[in-house]
Amino acid sequence: MSQMPVATTVRPARRPAPARPDLRVVSPAPLAPRRLPFVLLCSFVLAAGLFALLMINMQLASGTYALHDLQQRSIALAQDEQKLRETLAVQESPAVLAQRAEELGLVPGTAPVFLDVSDGSVAGEPTPAPTPTDNESAAPAPATPSSSVSGADTAG
Secondary structure (H helix, E strand, C coil), X not given: CCCCCCCCCCCCCCCCCCCCCCCCCCCCCCCCCCCHHHHHHHHXXXXXXXXXXXXXXXXXXXXXXXXXXXXXXXXXXXXXXXXXXXXXXXXXXXXXXXXXXXXXXXXXXXXXXXXXXXXXXXXXXXXXXXXXXXXXXXXXXXXXXXXXXXXXCCCC
């Protein structure tokens, strides 16, 4: 026979069957993290900060009191110094010095005499100091405890 064309029927392509999903056991959903440790940590940090602030404030207040005390002491010492300077100015005045010298038995000097050390010449006429008058005693008055001059009553 002669060759005859063979009728072939084309079958539609088969769709693959849907694949079965892979099934597995799922662990339970994780619990929400506990908030207590975080809250405690925040509370501790806050309390520590407040305590540190309190300590710093106390130190500053203590320093302020110390500064005030030192300022008061400085003012008192300045006043004492001023009083001492005034007392010294009075003690150094010419009238007080003359009175104390008279109490010690000293007499005012006459004309001054100068000695030139380079050639040994004397300028002026040396004269002895006048003797105390009759109403004044030749002996020096006893020194007072506040007197700072010592040994001035022994003149040679």
